[in-house]
Amino acid sequence: MSDLLVIPARFGSTRLPGKPLVRIAGHTLLARVVRVAQCAAALAGDCDVVVATDDHRIARHAEGLGCEVAMTAAEIGSGSGRACAVAIGRDPRPGIVVNLQGDAPFVPPAMVAALIATARHSSAACVTPVIRLDWSALDAMRAHKARSPFSGTTCVRDAEGRALWFSKTILPAIREEATLRMAGPLSPVFRHLGLYAYRLDALERFEATPPTTHERLEGLEQLRFLEMGLFIQTVAVEPPTHAMSGIDTAEDVALAEQLIARFGDPHAA
Template identity: 40%
Template structure:
């Protein structure tokens, strides 16, 4: 009987947005929006539960007010991945598949998470699972414009034929020669945008914590590069926003404005509130 656990790391001490999980987006705290998404997925899968992992009492109090399961974790966790494992070590059971749904990802479509669960349950390749979207040429132009304002918002990925990741970067990769020629041949650019959502097998998550911070992880500030540099296969799962505008996380005041604009234009997810 396979057990699935959705962990929502929620750190208070963001450098750019202190108290980020408690900030409101269109009138509702960011963390509550993420919890709604996790609850929706749990209702659709057997033996699935979610829990918030935090090091902050204010976040814990918000969870208590809304009857959300939470666990205090170490103040010394350096990433959401470390916070996930710190929480798991405090549990009285071992989940088979752990989903890291960051507490600053309030517009993550529930079907993205379901796609990771489905890929894990059906695939014999991959120990880490994470989604991506193919960018159309207009979407690539939009990403370029965003990076003029917030250069470290948005991550791109290169993918091998077996659908495992080759590399991730905060730069836009790959470089595109003869771009105008490419545009005349295909609707989609060769750029794939990574969505900051992860699923791990228990063994992969445990291995991550036993490895030192890797070279490109330090350069890019991307924790998933530790898996790549240690030859742990990261299976990429293609997803679609299904006609909605999308963003993978809130990292800046500008991102809050983008999120509210998306909600105003696309409406809320059809999710029963907690």
Template identity: 40%
Template sequence: MSAVVFIPARYASSRYPGKPLVALTGATGEKKTLIQRAWEAAKTVKGADAVYVLTDDDRIAEAARGFGAEVLMTSSEARNGTERCAEGVAQLASPPETVINLQGDAPLTPPWFVEALIERMRDPAVEMATPVLRTDRETLVHFVTDRQQGRVGGTTAVMRGDGSALYFSKEVLPYVGDLESPPEVWHHVGVYGYRPEALRRYAGWAEGPLEKAEGLEQLRFLENGVPVTCVPVEARGRVFWELNNPVDVARIESVLQKEGIA
């Protein structure tokens, strides 16, 4: 099965402008931009035939080419990474069987998360899939603290018994009333797998009210009746966290240093 990894990146983030070019210090003291660290993470994925950075910003494109990435320029009209992926796949000479969207703000994404997603996409009945991770106590405390302090942190997923998604939210769902005995909370990992046809259809749909309210692109699939398959993955001791706010820089750098990531 052919699979390509796209890394959508935009400069004009509403919560953190210029985020892809923010420098993160690794275990050796070397500074690398967020987009470079995301690309390096993608390059370790087994089963990916190619990795592309997708952007509409010349600054990001120049930086990406500088560290050796292949770049596809997309339009400024793309409202989210999924729409950017739809534009990207249209530029390929032949579409792959699976398109992987690895968010440019998630450099701590372990390769086995993406590999599990590629494996799940081998089922031809799956149109779109995304990994989910059962939260550990440290992550759950970060989630709850962010919301209490008015920040939007990670995204949670609520699923049916068969693993298909019921909903995704930037709130902590289900409600956590007691951190000493919390309910099971699933952290949505910012990676998606799509069929090229699903991307084409997605690009033709308008934003729905839930997508607008939450700012979560995957809700457009649910709002249009397309099942989203959740793929449980294991952290294997690795702390997973996206860079959503400036406060996350220190969190991510601490993990880079702990894990010995240069």
């Protein structure tokens, strides 16, 4: 039985229409994410890669990239919903389903593979990575949120890595920040990366449950797991060289190209 890595890809982004087909330094966003997924699947072993979309333009492009495509219903409103729809239609069904968001072109393949390995040995409903921000990265997130307040997600977790909350607000609030800055290079803020490895049975329960109050308020589907009382395990990882939140706006595309110019193009590696 193979696990499954799904890339949900919608054409109708309100802030960046046609987002999966937008070019970043010569390659489409989808091409970059597909390459991450294919490399990660090869590292993890026993893992298939599928692009899940409701748009034939995206489907044709994905097939041209040599990736399997699953057409999903247009009314499915979330990435996890598309991932679940693809997974339950396969025979045999996968045990672990990875939702690699289609706007995350700089996730290291080794990080995805490590997440799959963790999920295979965990009882958590969901496993997801977080990055502890240093002070300069926290300052950069604050500046970015001044322009795009709903870009980038933070996570509050306990000492064992169990997620307590996720928010589009920068959490936790920090008292006596100046003192903490002098005490060490790392802030207490964890940035969440939009990457999930689900147990399929938990994902089916999730999809059978209506959106919850805080999920709707924050626009964060992972909050439904927490409001259902399910366990999300976070894994602290090192920040990628090309560190940024997802591609949500034209300004994000420009930032991604600046990172590529500065640090090199991982797509060409």
